[in-house]
Amino acid sequence: MKQNNVIRAMTRDGAARILVINSTEMVNEAIRFHKTAPTATAALGRVMTAASLMGTMLKEKNDKLTLKFKGDGIAGSIIAVSDYMGNTKGYIQNPEADLPLKANGKLDVGGIVGAGDLCVIRDEGIGDPQTGFSRIVTGEIAEDLCAYFAQSEQIPTVCSLGVLVDTDLSCRAAGGILLQLLPFADEETVVKIEENLPLMNNVSGMIDGGMTPEDILARIMTGIEYDVFDDFRAEYRCDCSRDRILDALSCFSDAELDDTFADKDTIEVCCHFCDQKYIFTREDIVSNRR
Ligand SMILES: [Zn+2]
Structure with missing residues (x-):
């Protein structure tokens, strides 16, 4: 039995919901299918990690979520489709997209994504799918999603996504955190969450250091009471037939x-x-x- 890699929780006062995923295996499957260069791996991996977390917020078993970045950079379009258990498939138009590292030593995801739009489609199987758009802000994916949630869905959201690519081009560690404030969030909890924001940085580093999604959750919820809803396994899964x-x-x-x-x-x-x-x-x- 493989380990569960997604955990869902809520602050005890109901102010926020928190999702954490270790998506390392999912991203390695994407590398296997698409033979991506390092920067393309990071871009596709972040989009897939985000789609997986957003998928787990769908309501019904047969619902699907599509997250699409359509930038003018060399990556071309990047698409990830997730089901309500976070199982995700991904595609990048130009898997060879790659750029030199940025001055801070990080992969230049924003550089290969470029400027343009992102789009979120929720398909409930009946009626027209719900579609939301927003502009790509930095192309670094996490910031773009926070802007999307703020503008298009009016939900205050904190998102951290990380993909660490190893020297052999495999994914060494990948993961994501998504925290959303619910309506009427208690001010005191919001302040504590804001104080803890720096703890959410470098999620791939935390996973690389051996932390489980549960450990990461405990760390970012330091000083805040919370309850775990459930944990389960999400993987790379294609539903083609x-x-x-x-x-x-x-x-x-x-x-x-x-x-x-x-x-x-x-x-x-x-x-x-x-x-x-x-x-x-x-x-x-x-x-x-x-
Ligand atoms: Zn397929």
């Missing part, structure tokens, strides 16, 4: 199919998120039409 891809292909017209199958009997479609390959004949596609 042959049927779903076939449905997407079924909207091609006869002319488009003539073109596609002009010189071959089968086509291969590769899932962007997990590299799974699916092979279809023209007959497969035509017979799936309604």
Whole structure:
């Protein structure tokens, strides 16, 4: 049995909810699928870590959350999709995006993301998905999300995301903390949370040092009473299927199919998120039409 890596808690007075994840394995799976360069690993890893935490705040079992950064930097678009248990898949348009380290020795995530918009889509399976937008502030992901929550959802949010890339290009440690104040938060608790904010920095360093999500939670809640709701396991998970891809292909017209199958009997479609390959004949596609 693998260890649980997500913990959900709330301050005892109900002022804030706190989520902590160790996403190291999830990010290593992303590296395995996308063969990312270090800066791309950090960018994709932070977006996936954030999406996973936001996914755990969805209401229903079949809800999905998509977090998309569309900047003008060399990374191109970065997308992560999470379910309500925080299981997440991710994609970066340019996995080779990489820049020299910044003066402070950190990976230049903001540099490869660039300026643009971020978008959050919550799909509840029925009706139109709810979509929120905001501008990318720094491209460092955590700051951008705090701005998103403040502007688009009016929820005061503190977010810390970290991805530590090792010299062999694997992810040495990755994790995230998301803290949100709930309406009518008690002033005294808010002050204590603000005092503790510096303790939330360097989440990947804490994980690298051997701290569990529970240890991290205890540290950032120093002096504040809290209750743990639950803990569970979130991992890299792709929900693609042959049927779903076939449905997407079924909207091609006869002319488009003539073109596609002009010189071959089968086509291969590769899932962007997990590299799974699916092979279809023209007959497969035509017979799936309604
Ligand atoms: Zn897939």
